[in-house]
Amino acid sequence: MSLLNAKDLVIKFGGLTAVSGFNLNIGENELIGLIGPNGAGKTTVFNMLTGVYQPTSGEIEIMGEKTKGLKPYELTKKQIARTFQNIRLFKQLSVIDNVKISFNYKISYGLFNCIFRLPGYYKEEERILQKSRELLKVFGLLEKENELATNLPYGEQRKLEIVRALAAEPKILLLDEPAAGMNPQETTELMKLINWIKEEFKISILLIEHDMKLVMGICQRLVVLDHGQVLAEGTPEKIKKDPKVIKAYLGEEVAV
C-alpha cells in the first residue's frame, strides 16, 4: 500500500518555477533518498509534503486522502513528521519538554481538566512522561532530559530533533540533511541509527542528504532533483551509473 503519493507537483513563486512535474510514491517501510545540487528544490518538496507551501498544481495523497489546503499541524495528524535543515529545536525548553510537545495534538484532556487538576490530567501527563522518557532512553538522551535543548552538543541536537519527530508517532518521517555538520564517524553512526529507526518503528523515511556515502549506503531508492525537475529515479547502483546524474550532480569521478 502506498503511504504517500505525490502527483505532478508544481510550485511557482512569482515568475520562478521552483519545482515542476514532481512525482513520488512512498510505500510502507521504505527508505528513500532525495538528492540533488544546491537550489534544486529538495527542501521545497519537503515543504510541500508537510503543508508549509501549497503546490500551485498537482496533488498529494497520504494514505489515500488528499491533503490539499491542510496546514502543517493538520498534516501531523495524518502521521507525517519532519526535521529541519537548520535545527529548529525549542531552544529555551528542556529536552523532555521538546519531546512532550509532540504529544499535544492527541492530548486527551481539555482546558478545564488541566486548570482544575482532575484525575484525567495526571493520568495523561504520566503517560506522556513515560513515553517521552522511553524515546529519550532509546536515543541515549535520558540523562540530559532536564537540560535546555540549546545546551546540547550539535550532534545531540540533531538527534533530539529526530526524537521529537518520532514522538509525534509518524508513519512517514522526513529528514532534511540529518548529517549536515557531522564528522565522518558521526555520519556512520547516524546511518546505522536511521536504518535502525526504520526497522524498529516500522516507518518509511524520506531523507535529503548531500553525504553520498550515507545516501548510497542505506537508501533503497533515490530520487535526483535538478532545477526543480526529477532527473532520475532508481536504486543507488543505477543512479551511480546514470550519466545525467553524474554530469549534473555527482561529478565525473564518483568517489564512492
Next chain:
Amino acid sequence: MNKKFKSAFLILIPILLVFAVLQSLISFEILNNYYTQILIVICINIILAVGLNMIIGFTGQLALGHAGFMSVGGYAAAILTLKLHLPFPIVLLAGGLVAALFGLIIGIPTLRLKGDYLAISTLGFGEIIRVLIINIDSLGGARGLAGIPKETNFAIVFFITVGIILIIRNLMTSSHGRAMLSVREDEIAAEAMGINTTKYKIMAFVMAAFFAGIAGGLYAHYFMFLDPKSFDFLKSTEILTFVVLGGMGSISGSALAATVLTILPEALRPIAEYRMVIYSASLILLMIFRPQGLLGTKELSSLKIFNFRKNNLMKVKKGGTKDVAA
C-alpha cells in the same frame, strides 16, 4: 495521592498565612486606608501583569494594548452594576467575558501579524477603545463614569488574584502551556509538530483579556469612578514594564515586579521631586545589570523552596557520612 495532597498543602498554607496577616492588619486598622489601597492596587496590577505575561512571556507575542481590555472590563462591569444592579461576582465575571470577547475580535485579525507589526496594531486597538469610550455619552464620555458602588475589598481582590495565578500556573504546566511555549520558541517547528499555533496565540490573548477585564471590574468597584484617561497607552506600558522587569515567562517574576513597581513610587513620595527620577533610574539600572528581568524565566514557589531545603539537608547528611567513612 498523598504527594498531591502535600503539594496542595504547601501551596495553600503560605497563601492563607499571608492573607491572615494582611487581613488582620487591615481589620485592626494597623494599616490605614492608604496602605489598604496600595495593597489592592498591587493585586490588580499583579492580575494585569500575569495576564500580559501569558501573551508576551509565554506565547512570545508582543501586544501593547492591555489597558484597553482592562477598561472594557471595568466599564462593562460598572454599567451592569449601575443599570441592572446585578450581584458583584456576576458583574465581575461578565466584565471579564466582555473583555475576552473584545480580545477574540481583536486577536483574530491582529495575531496574524508578528513582532513590531503586532505591537503597533494592538497599541492602535487599545487607543481605539479609549477614544470610543470618550465619545460614548452613556458611558460618561470624557467626564468619566461616576457613582459606581464600592464592592471591592481586600479579601475579594486577594483571592481572585491567587485564583488567577493558580489557573495560569496549572495551565502552563500542562500540554496546553507547553504548546504556548513552543509558539514562542519556534513557530514553524511548532506547526510541524502538530501545534495549532493560531489557536494557542488566540487562547493566550483571550485569557489575558479575560483576566484584564476582571481586573478592570475590581478597579471600577474600588475607586467608584472610571476615567478613560487612566487607561491610555501609559497604563499599557506600565503593565508591559511589570512583565519585562519581572522576567518574561515567569509568573512569579511578573507578580514580584508588579508589587515592587507599585510600592516604589509610593515609598518615594517623601522625596517628591526626585520620585520619578529615582523610579526611572532604577528601571534603567535593572535593565542594564539584569536584562533577563528579576527572575528570568524561573519561578519562585513554596514547593521548590521546600524541596531545595530538603535536598540540601540530604546533601549535608551524605557529605557527613562520607567524612565519617574517610
